[in-house]
Amino acid sequence: MDIGLIGFGGVGQAFVKLLIEKKKYILKKYNLDLKVKYIVKSDGGIYKANGIDLEEVIEFINKNKSIKEHISWKNDLSIDEIIKNNDIDTLVELTSTNIENGEPGLTHMKRALESGINVVTGNKGPIILKYKELKKIADKNSVKLKVGCTTGGALPSINGGLYDVAGSEIQAIEGILNGTTNYILSKMSMEEVSYEEALSQAQKDGIAEANPSLDVLGYDTASKMVILANVLMGANIKLKDIEVQGITEVKLETIEKARKENKKLKLIGKVQREDNMVKAYVRPIEIKEDHPLYFVDYKNKGVYFKTDILGDISIIGGASGTRNAAASILRDLVLVKSLE
Amino acid sequence: MDIGLIGFGGVGQAFVKLLIEKKKYILKKYNLDLKVKYIVKSDGGIYKANGIDLEEVIEFINKNKSIKEHISWKNDLSIDEIIKNNDIDTLVELTSTNIENGEPGLTHMKRALESGINVVTGNKGPIILKYKELKKIADKNSVKLKVGCTTGGALPSINGGLYDVAGSEIQAIEGILNGTTNYILSKMSMEEVSYEEALSQAQKDGIAEANPSLDVLGYDTASKMVILANVLMGANIKLKDIEVQGITEVKLETIEKARKENKKLKLIGKVQREDNMVKAYVRPIEIKEDHPLYFVDYKNKGVYFKTDILGDISIIGGASGTRNAAASILRDLVLVKSLE
Incomplete structure (x- = not known):
């Protein structure tokens, strides 16, 4: 498999490191030879027609050297050159998420799919905004668009809906899909601290971001529900179609009252069929021990298919x-090519 | 997809009923037209080159009429004729499990795979005994052998290992894979009754069989662990390689003591890598709330991949x-042909 990687931030770099580590295993187990020909950033990139020496690239990173000093660096390398060269079969798109217009990822994905190149991505923006359109292009060109990384990373939520329940009709999907909010709610419940204190602890522990608003207001969960609904239930909903309530108003008293009744308050995203429509919401809900996600605590995540x-x-x-x-990007690469 | 169904007991009949119900859905969602050309029993069967009218067959069943009275019944119909006619692409093998020598299922599967016909099965016998050999024949002939139904039915335990953790290395698999024993242990714990009473209740409720020995002695779980280990971890173990202990000796006192310590006794099947070997056991084990299968109670099943x-x-x-x-047979049929 000849790969172009576009986007070289945290996940992109981790992906290159993982490839070095797992290359032999993947070759042996799946008979799949993963070769990276491009590593492209916003201001240029590295290209090697017979495959980049990934260990050398990681040495640059480890030594805090810019990869611009790499001998194969070219300032004008971009998606245009990748398409023109016509020498990859799969694009790994890992540029930053932009939920306003999906760019630059959206253009990268469109151009790749139109050129008969599979796309594997962890970039939520284009998938939230334009999944249907992108999938249509992929189908038309007989290539794959794999988005498993966008809805919970290692949690196989997309896989679950594609493979584990294949042949059945999904009536509803529920998820606890945001580790930060689940951590905060678990901490409030187990350690009897206020929302503010739990959030501040989560920030100190490196779990919540300095600006946690996308998480705590529920929009990260809502984005994932949009993707699950559109990819797995044939829906075509947008973020604005989802009723979203976050956890910022959750009181410790509410959580303690729930616990006394053996209930837990969880930030649940739910999408279900109702009269031929697909409806979705995200809000804190009290669930009992018989709920399949009751025991998903702290940073853990879970998804449930009815x-x-x-x-x-x-x-x-x-x-x-x-x-x-x-x-999870590697998982999707394997699934693009080699399925039992 | 042109299907030959061989074996027409409980699951075979349920499969035909399900096809009637889901045919349109599968065609629309997966663009997959499921056509059954053969329904074969041990003493003959029905063949229609352009597809059997399944509703008519189910009418025979519903009216308690033997399908031998069906106009297309032939006494000499068998795997030989299916192979000779060369007009199916997938065999659904649902004859009874025989864990002594795997027959007649083993021969059915071999002949189909050798003839370039995919096999989807719920018949544990041949898979426990000869998975490696059958898989080799399947690979050689570029066809699929799908066995998801053999290790927990609707629980996607095989799928989990093939797709949900694709690209990663499975270090261990644990499962609660037998509903009958889990039901008995749950009942003993929740209702404080002895093993004998819980078993007798389970038999009355139609959950345990009149002769429950394969379940309660742990061999059903052990069979499933053999299959999971061989299909998912590249092992080649046999039933005799597994240390098996069932639940017949479990005392109520043990369960009550465990409960007081917030533990539960579960019949766990486990397979793990140890020094380049794959080792497996089945035995009742006390697990705590932090174990991923702690909340799998009563008839519920679960599997856990490390x-x-x-x-x-x-x-x-x-x-x-x-x-x-x-x-779960239908799921595997979909996965044979149509994968995103």
């Missing part, structure tokens, strides 16, 4: 971090 | 019954 003929199936876990997000 | 780069992923649920087992 189906017509296979029953209810829940998938829980998957480590979080850039290495594990990179592992 | 991986190197995706973390720990558990899959829980899937309804049990012939209809749901048939749904």
Whole structure:
């Protein structure tokens, strides 16, 4: 498999490191030879027609040297040159998420798919905004668009819906898909601290970002629900179609009252079919022990599929971090080419 | 997809009923037209070159009429004729499990795979005994051998290992894979009854069989662990390589003591890599709340994968019954042909 990598931030770098580590394993287990020909950033990139020496690139990173000093660096390298050269079969798109207009990822993906190149991505923006359109281009060109990394990283939420419940009809999907908010709610419940204190602790522990608003207001979860609904339930909803309530107003008293009744307050994203429509919401909900996601605590994530003929199936876990997000990109690469 | 169905017991009949119900959905969602050309039993079968009218067959069943009275019934119909006619691409093998020599399923599968016909099966016997050999024949002939139904029916335990953790290395698999024993242990714990009473209740409720020995002695779980190890971890173990202990000796006192310590006794099947070997056991084990399968109670099932780069992923649920087992056959049919 000849790969172009576009976007070289945290996950992109972790992906290159992972490839070095797992190349032999993937070749042996899947008979799949992963070769990276391009590593492209916003201001240029590296190209090697017979495959970049990834260990050399990581040496630059480890020594805090800019990869602009790499001998194969070219200032004008971009998606245009990748398309023109016509020598990759798969684009790994890992530029930063832009939920306003999806750019530059959206253009990268469109151009690749139109040129008969598979796309594997962890970039939520274009997928939230334009999945249907991109999928149509992919189908028309008989290539794959794999987005497993966009809805919980290592948690196989997209896979679950594509493969684990294949043949059945998904009636509803529920998820605890945001580790930061789940961590805060778990901490409030287990350690009896206020929202503000739990958030501040989560920030100190490196779990919540300095500006946590996308997480705590529920929009990260909502974005993932849009993607799950559109990819797995044939919907075509947008972020604005989802009723979103975050956890910023959650009071410790509410959580303590719930706990006394053996309930837990969780930030649940749910999408379900109602009268031929697909409806979705994100809000804090009290769930009981019989709920399949009741025991998804702290940074853990989970997703739950309600189906017509296979029953209810829940998938829980998957480590979080850039290495594990990179592992979910690797998973999708394997699934593009080699399926049992 | 042109299908030959061989074996027409509980799951076979449920499969035919399910096809009638889901044919349009599968055609629309996966662009997959499922046509059954053969329904073969041990003493003959039905063949229609342009597809059997399944509703008519189910009418025979519903009216308690033997399908031998069907106009297309032939006494000499067998795998030989299916192979000779060379007009199916997929064999659904659902004859009874025989764990002594795998027959007649083993021969059916071999002949189909050798003739370039995909095999989808819920028949554990040949898969426990000869998976490696059958898989080699499948690979050689560029066809698929799908066995998802053999290790927990609707629970996607095989899928989990093939797709959800693709690209990662599975270090260990643990499962609660037998609904009957889990039901008995849950009942003992929640209702404080002895093993004998819980078993007798389970038999009355139609959950345990009149002769429950394969379940309660742990061999059903052990069979599933053999299959998971061989299909997902590249092992080549046999039933005799597994240390098996069932639940017949479990005392109520043990369970009550465990409960007081917030533990639960579960019949766990585990397979793990140890020094380049794959080792497996089945035995009742006390697990704590932090174990991913702690909340798998009563008839529920679950499986848990420990991986190197995706973390720990558990899959829980899937309804049990012939209809749901048939749904897992349908899932594998979809996965044979149509993969995103």
